[in-house]
Amino acid sequence: MQMVLITALGVGCATIIGAVIGMFFKNLSHKFSDIILSFAAGVMLSAAILGLIIPSLEYGGKYSLLVTVAGIFTGAAVINILDKVVPHLHNLVGIDTEEHKGNANVNKVLLFVTAIAIHNLPEGIAAGVGFGSGNTSQALLIAGGIALQNIPEGMVIIAPMLSAGVSPKRTFIVAALTGVVEIIGTLIGFFAVSISNAILPFALAFAGGTMLYVVSDEMIPETHAHGAQRGATYALIAGFCLMLISDILLG
16 A cells, blocks of 8 residues: 555646746747657557556456456546546647747636646556555556656646746646656556456446547647657657566566
8 A cells, every 4th residue: 555655646746747847948949848748648558558457358258358448448438427527638738839929828827737737636546446456566667658748748847837827836736737647547546446446347348448549649640749649659669669578577
């Protein structure tokens, strides 16, 4: 349990670290941030497959294939429903602060932050479910992939809020709160699986489906929106391979 708490804090604090970086480097180029986000997408893609979907098949028993496929689609569908309620991250992350200086809409920026916070919840659940499976090394890989993705996510929260006239102190607090959501999600995922191991195969696949959806629908479109397509593609592959190597070495 201590490991789960430490990891939950680490996953949530990754967003805060990104926010701190964003406070100091408000004008990082899109291409640079896209490369970082692409690398994180590759890490998350690998973590979803190796740490969640494949274990779901292994734990699923007689109906493992059916349970895993159902879990993946259910997870993706839940995120899709959330997208109907809140705006697409790749439409909001790319807010150009230069274009919005002086006329930024605070409500739009708050909607942007809300979108990130809501999308952080299933990511946290994915990390918690990983620990609920009992495979600590896999769980740490999943959490590491999510934490890596949270750093650029924390960075991109800062500039739109500052340009909308939100004070630096309040901006940092709001950014930190989006990380707290991830901590809560991690604990929810862990306790849900710990209470009933019967739901473990479905929960693993569900978490994998949410991560696949986020990578495909949110992260990849954003990383290909500012002219860094080739670099972003290789960064994604590098992130995927890093997680693959880590998985093999950690066993």
